Each structure stands twice: as C-alpha cells, then as structure tokens.
Amino acid sequence: MAQVCLNQITRQFDSVIAVSDITFEIPDGEFWVLVGPSGCGKSTILRMIAGLESITRGELYIGSSLVNSIPPRQRDVAMVFQNYALYPHMTIAQNLSFGLRMRKVDPITLNKRVESVARSLNIDHLLNRKPKQLSGGQQQRVALGRAIIREPKVFLMDEPLSNLDAQLRDETRAFLKELHRQLGITTIYVTHDQVEAMTLADKIVILDQGTIQQIGLPQTIYQRPTNRMVATFIGSPTMNILPAIYSQGNLCIQGQFIPLSETLKKSLPLTESVRVEVGIRPEQIHLTSSEKSGLLSAIIDLIEPLGKEILVRATLLDTETKLSFYASFVDSVKVGDSVTLQINIEQIFIFDPLTGKTLYP
Numbered sequence: 141m142a143q144v145c146l147n148q149i150t151r152q153f154d155s156v157i158a159v160s161d162i163t164f165e166i167p168d169g170e171f172w173v174l175v176g177p178s179g180c181g182k183s184t185i186l187r188m189i190a191g192l193e194s195i196t197r198g199e200l201y202i203g204s205s206l207v208n209s210i211p212p213r214q215r216d217v218a219m220v221f222q223n224y225a226l227y228p229h230m231t232i233a234q235n236l237s238f239g240l241r242m243r244k245v246d247p248i249t250l251n252k253r254v255e256s257v258a259r260s261l262n263i264d265h266l267l268n269r270k271p272k273q274l275s276g277g278q279q280q281r282v283a284l285g286r287a288i289i290r291e292p293k294v295f296l297m298d299e300p301l302s303n304l305d306a307q308l309r310d311e312t313r314a315f316l317k318e319l320h321r322q323l324g325i326t327t328i329y330v331t332h333d334q335v336e337a338m339t340l341a342d343k344i345v346i347l348d349q350g351t352i353q354q355i356g357l358p359q360t361i362y363q364r365p366t367n368r369m370v371a372t373f374i375g376s377p378t379m380n381i382l383p384a385i386y387s388q389g390n391l392c393i394q395g396q397f398i399p400l401s402e403t404l405k406k407s408l409p410l411t412e413s414v415r416v417e418v419g420i421r422p423e424q425i426h427l428t429s430s431e432k433s434g435l436l437s438a439i440i441d442l443i444e445p446l447g448k449e450i451l452v453r454a455t456l457l458d459t460e461t462k463l464s465f466y467a468s469f470v471d472s473v474k475v476g477d478s479v480t481l482q483i484n485i486e487q488i489f490i491f492d493p494l495t496g497k498t499l500y501p
C-alpha cells in the first residue's frame with residue numbers, strides 16, 4: 141500500500157494542454173474520486189499515474205519513489221477500465237489467475253489467491269464458467285478480481301461502472317465501497333457522475349478544463365463550493381443560478397427586492413451596487429400563495445413526477461431564467477400555470493458573475 145503524490149503535473153499533447161498544474165497528495169489507504177465533465181482531463185491524470193501516458197512537467201510519487209520514468213509494470217498499480225474485456229475462451233478462474241500465471245506464481249499459492257479473491261467478490265460459485273455465461277455486473281466483478289489478485293499498492297479505476305444499468309451500478313458501487321473498507325488499498329477512481337463521487341469518496345477532486353477547481357470532503361464540496369462550476373456540477377438537479385443585483389443590503393432579482401439578513405450582509409465582500417449571480421438549490425425554493433414582497437413569479441414549463449414528489453421546471457416571468465424546484469402532488473400544478481415562489485434566503489450562494497468565484501458563503 142502506498143500514498144500517491146502529484147506535484148504540479150502538466151500533460152501537453154502538441155499545443156493542447158490536457159491537464160495543467162495538478163497537485164494533490166492521497167494518504168495511504170484512502171479512496172479519492174476525480175470528477176468532472178467529459179474532456180476535463182480525468183483519464184489523462186489516471187493514465188499518467190498508471191504509466192500509460194508520459195508526464196510533460198511535474199513529479200509523480202508512489203510511496204516514497206519518484207516514478208515519472210518507471211514503466212507501468214514496475215509501478216505496482218492495477219487499473220480497471222469501463223470495458224472490462226475478459227478473455228472469452230478462458231474460465232473465470234483462468235481469467236482471474238492469468239496475471240499470476242504470467243509471473244510464474246506457484247500453483248498452490250495461485251489457487252488460494254483465486255479462491256480468496258473470488259470469495260470476497262461473491263463470484264466463487266462462477267469460477268468454472270466462461271465470461272459470456274455471466275451478467276454484466278458479474279463480469280465487472282471478475283475484472284475487479286483480476287486487479288485485486290495482484291495485491292497492488294494502488295488501484296486505478298476509470299469509470300468502471302458506466303457500462304452497467306442503473307440498478308447494477310448502484311449495487312456494484314456499494315460493493316466497491318465495502319471492498320475498499322476490507323482491503324484498504326489506496327484507490328483513485330475517475331467518473332463524470334457526481335453521485336458516484338459523493339457516495340464513494342473520502343475526498344473529491346473536481347476538475348474542469350484540465351485544472352483542479354476544488355479538493356475536499358464530499359459534504360464540504362456540496363456546502364462550500366469555491367466557485368459556480370463546482371456548485372452547479374455537484375448536486376442533482378443542478379443548483380439554480382439567477383442573475384441579480386446587490387444593492388444596499390438587498391438582492392434585486394427580477395425587479396423584486398429581497399432583503400438580506402445582517403449576518404449575510406456582514407459577510408458579503410460588497411460595498412457598492414453590483415451585478416451578482418444568486419445560486420439556490422432546488423430544495424430551497426417553495427411554492428407559496430402569499431402576496432408578500434420579495435417573492436418571485438414564474439411560469440411552469442415542465443412537470444416531472446418523481447414518485448414521492450414532483451420536480452417542476454419553470455421560467456422566471458418576463459425573463460429567460462430557468463429554474464427548478466420541488467412540489468408535492470397536492471399542489472396540483474400544471475404546465476403553463478403562473479406561480480409564486482419563495483426562496484430560502486438563508487441558504488443562498490452568491491457568485492461573481494465574471495469570475496464565477498463564490499462571494500458567499
């Protein structure tokens with residue numbers, strides 16, 4: 141087992157800078173998730189750690205060794221990919237033991253390892269079958285088993301669940317977490333799925349356009365995003381962003397003045413009237429029948445029943461600003477209805493509209 145340390149790592153493909161100045165240190169045994177939209181550089185970082193991609197600048201340490209120019213096989217890392225590609229003509233047992241046979245591990249040790257790994261993955265009853273006789277989820281467990289059986293110092297996983305259907309993905313996700321708890325191997329997991337990131341990670345690294353946006357505990361990232369990109373990427377449905385003007389302790393959204401609390405005013409680094417963006421999560425917006433000031437008007441565009449409640453998508457009246465919020469079935473709202481909304485002002489975020497930086501909280 142080992143810690144993994146990246147120091148100012150950059151990877152350039154000709155003139156394209158795929159990732160730049162990536163720095164983080166994963167303590168031994170932790171499960172870290174790299175998350176971000178497609179093309180943000182997740183796989184490039186993972187492939188550099190695996191040794192499958194060269195490093196243009198910066199240093200990479202696994203344990204206490206600088207491994208920049210160490211070939212993949214000598215790094216003692218195991219990588220699991222999205223498409224688990226098992227050898228179709230071999231049994232599950234043979235698939236699991238393939239790497240060990242190549243390394244001339246003696247047959248007794250080899251069988252013991254196959255049995256123990258198969259047991260921990262719940263595939264011990266499948267050892268004599270061929271891959272095509274297994275479900276997708278079982279095949280992915282075999283792929284995990286091939287990685288585990290080598291007892292690597294570090295696990296690298298690149299979107300390992302994205303080929304599974306929703307239910308199997310949930311199950312395998314829970315299983316991966318349990319497996320990590322048992323084995324305690326340092327794991328770096330790449331995904332574009334923020335739910336996977338939130339549920340699996342000890343720490344999350346959020347990437348956008350090749351740079352780190354924030355590193356933190358899942359809850360911290362959710363509650364204290366450093367900028368609009370992080371705020372809107374984490375959380376589903378995504379945080380609503382409403383254009384607003386801050387002036388003398390009020391927020392003006394859609395021509396409506398919403399007074400801010402003293403605490404909120406004090407912690408805002410704003411002195412004069414400025415344009416801002418207000419972020420508000422869907423669960424902090426509610427339908428109201430009150431006629432008080434400071435309420436927003438919207439027209440309902442779409443209604444999505446979710447089972448226990450409904451998700452409503454709407455447009456602020458006389459604007460092009462879209463927002464979403466939850467309502468209950470008893471609210472009996474319809475597409476085209478004009479509604480009044482109250483936002484929970486204690487739970488807002490305020491962003492600088494130019495830089496996207498969080499101004500509050």
Ligand SMILES: Nc1ncnc2c1ncn2[C@@H]1O[C@H](COP(=O)(O)OP(=O)(O)O)[C@@H](O)[C@H]1O
Nearest residue numbers: 153156157158177178179180181182183184185
């Ligand atoms: N071999 C390559 N040659 C040129 N550009 C590449 C290569 N691999 C990745 N890139 C570029 O680097 C960026 C990051 O890609 P990637 O790491 O695959 O992103 P992600 O895994 O987050 O979707 C993209 O802009 C991609 O086009």
Ligand SMILES: [Mg+2]
Nearest residue numbers: 182183184298
């Ligand atoms: Mg990728």
